[in-house]
Amino acid sequence: MVKIMDPYGAELPEDYAKVIKDFGLEEFDVDDFPHPNCLMRRGVVFAGRDLKMISRCIKEKKPFYVLSGIMPTNDKIHFGNKQVVENIRYFQDRGAKAYILVADLEAAAARGVSLEEGRRRALEFHIPAYLALGLDLKKTVFYFQSENRDVVHMAYEFAKKITLNEFKAIYGSADPGRIMSAVTQVGDILYPQLEERMPGIIPVGIDQDPHIRLTRDIVDRTKDRKFFRPSSLYHKYTPSLDGSLKMSKSKPESCIVLPEDVKSAQKKLRRALTGGRETVDVQKKIGGEPEKCMVFEMHKQHLIEDDKELKSIYDKCKSGAIMCGECKDIACNRMEKFMKEFEQGIVKARKQVDRLNFVKFA
Ligand code: SF4
Numbered sequence: 337m338v339k340i341m342d343p344y345g346a347e348l349p350e351d352y353a354k355v356i357k358d359f360g361l362e363e364f365d366v367d368d369f370p371h372p373n374c375l376m377r378r379g380v381v382f383a384g385r386d387l388k389m390i391s392r393c394i395k396e397k398k399p400f401y402v403l404s405g406i407m408p409t410n411d412k413i414h415f416g417n418k419q420v421v422e423n424i425r426y427f428q429d430r431g432a433k434a435y436i437l438v439a440d441l442e443a444a445a446a447r448g449v450s451l452e453e454g455r456r457r458a459l460e461f462h463i464p465a466y467l468a469l470g471l472d473l474k475k476t477v478f479y480f481q482s483e484n485r486d487v488v489h490m491a492y493e494f495a496k497k498i499t500l501n502e503f504k505a506i507y508g509s510a511d512p513g514r515i516m517s518a519v520t521q522v523g524d525i526l527y528p529q530l531e532e533r534m535p536g537i538i539p540v541g542i543d544q545d546p547h548i549r550l551t552r553d554i555v556d557r558t559k560d561r562k563f564f565r566p567s568s569l570y571h572k573y574t575p576s577l578d579g580s581l582k583m584s585k586s587k588p589e590s591c592i593v594l595p596e597d598v599k600s601a602q603k604k605l606r607r608a609l610t611g612g613r614e615t616v617d618v619q620k621k622i623g624g625e626p627e628k629c630m631v632f633e634m635h636k637q638h639l640i641e642d643d644k645e646l647k648s649i650y651d652k653c654k655s656g657a658i659m660c661g662e663c664k665d666i667a668c669n670r671m672e673k674f675m676k677e678f679e680q681g682i683v684k685a686r687k688q689v690d691r692l693n694f695v696k697f698a
Contacts (some may be wrong), residue, residue, distance in 0.1 A: 352542075356383050359545060361570065370394065373426045374399040375419055375571055378646075380637055385548060386567040390537045394430045402427040403435040405521075408457035408464070409447045412593040415574040415638055416541050420468040423539035423569055426456060432537070434476040436466065437524050441481040442487075442517050449581055451482050459689055461682070465594065468681025473688055479695040481520065482492075484531055490523035491516070497557045498550065506546045514564040522551045529563050531613055539569040541582075574637050577608035577630050595682070598675050602668040603633065611653070623656040625681040631660070631667050641671035 356363055361383040366372050368391040375381045393400040402424050428434050440454035444572075449457075458480075467473055467536045479489060495515065503510045507518065525547070528536055538548060548568040555563045559581045573582035576590035583591045611625030611632065626632040632653065649666070652658035 342489070352382050352437065355542060359417075361385060361420060361545070362387055366568070368691055369426075370430070371631055373422055374641060375422055375637070376426070377643065378636055379572075380419070380452040381423065381540070381571045384537075384567060384569040385552070387537075387569065388506065388537075388567060389535050389564075390427075390567045393432075393535055394427075397431060399532060399534040399677075400427075400432050401534060402523060402529060403437070403536055403538055404526060404540070405439045406458055406462045407443055408454040408462055409443050409449055411457055411461045412585070412595070413462065414585070414593055416571075417466075417471050418594065418638065419540050419541075419571045421466050421471050422608040423516065425470045425472065427537060428472050428475045433528065434471070435528050436463070436471070436476055436478050437484070438462070438478065438480045439521075439524075441520060445483075446514060448515065450613075451480075454482075455480065460686065463689065464682045464685035465678075466687065467685035468655060468678050473685075473691060473693075474553060477693050479697075483697050484527065484695070485697065487520065487523035487527050491519040494522050494554045494558070495519045497554050497592045502553070503550075506549055515537045518547060518550055521547045524553050525551045525566050526555070526563050533562065533564065536569060537569055539571070541573060542569075542570040542572075543572065561591075567571070571632070575630060575633055577604055577634075578628050579609040579628075592671075595675060595679050598672045599624075601671050601675060605634065605667050605671060608634075608664075609628060610660045610663075616659055620656040623662065624653040626653045628652050629653070631664055634667055635670075639667055639674065673688045 342427045355361070360446070362385060364376065364381050364383055364387065366376050367374060368387060379641065390400060393399070404420050404424055424434055438458040439452065440449075440451050441460070443449040443454045444451055463478065474495065500510055502517070503515060507514060525536070525538060528534070541688070548566060554563045555565045576583070576587050577592070578590040580590070581587060585591055585593060589604065592604055606632040609629065611629035613619040613622065613624060632649070635646060635649060647662065653663065
């Protein structure tokens with residue numbers, strides 16, 4: 337059976353090892369990357385494509401780029417965006433030139449957001465939010481998709497290099513909007529190589545792998561340009577707080593958006609699915625199950641930086657030395673601190689918007 341990963345779906349993979357096998361991915365080897373970040377150390381970053389090429393660039397100090405996009409469909413982002421920014425920052429700090437594109441054309445086509453509105457949202461919220469999450473302003477180049485003729489030209493050129501059936505085999509279905517959006521993304525992914533031919537890495541959620549596969553197939557068929565096939569880095573999803581799907585705004589009661597009112601975020605955390613036992617007595621006796629717990633997932637992926645502290649919570653949970661109420665108090669306090677710093681960071685970053693380095697188009 338043909339396996340499809342839907343970049344537009346909300347499903348949560350049950351088994352990431354199976355995803356690696358089914359889609360022919362490389363397992364992420366933390367030893368290949370110097371000073372790995374929390375997500376890498378904790379197995380949240382779990383796979384990729386052509387990762388050795390990027391680890392060589394880092395070790396041999398050769399040029400490479402890291403690229404990601406902003407979709408300005410509304411004025412909120414989610415924890416998946418935070419993971420992407422942390423990984424961009426990791427590569428920026430190790431010599432990558434970073435590109436952030438604002439996918440205003442896609443937002444207009446898919447959601448009817450006018451180009452003006454997309455621009456406003458990007459400048460007033462999304463870019464400041466990315467800066468607040470740690471993106472390094474001085475080492476990042478930005479552009480708007482709608483202004484980048486090279487990307488649009490490449491999208492037209494690349495559309496001829498794939499058949500409808502091949503497209504369906506990667507994406508599961510093929511409607512004109514999806515095809516246009518996908519080939520435009522291929523243009524975005526390869527655009528930095530028009531400026532300087534070099535390897536590049538795209539850190540994304542695993543659901544975005546179809547775009548990477550399509551780009552790699554198209555590179556193989558574009559002999560005259562000699563692009564490097566893009567590498568990719570995949571992180572696991574932040575699950576919804578009820579553990580059923582990836583965290584998504586379509587399930588607001590189980591999703592914490594960024595930014596969100598602290599009280600509302602804390603209320604959701606208190607109702608989250610835990611790995612706690614039926615009674616306090618049983619939990620004290622046999623311990624909890626952090627592996628099944630969404631609060632622990634939030635500690636691990638987003639709220640606790642320090643590995644020793646995380647391990648201490650894990651051990652205390654397993655031994656029954658901490659109960660879920662106390663553990664949720666820790667998560668709620670961290671969430672409050674995180675949201676406050678994030679909102680303050682946005683306010684500060686808005687003052688830096690005039691210093692952004694946008695690609696100049698003739
Ligand atoms: Fe989850 Fe904490 Fe309860 Fe353990 S003690 S099950 S980690 S909430």
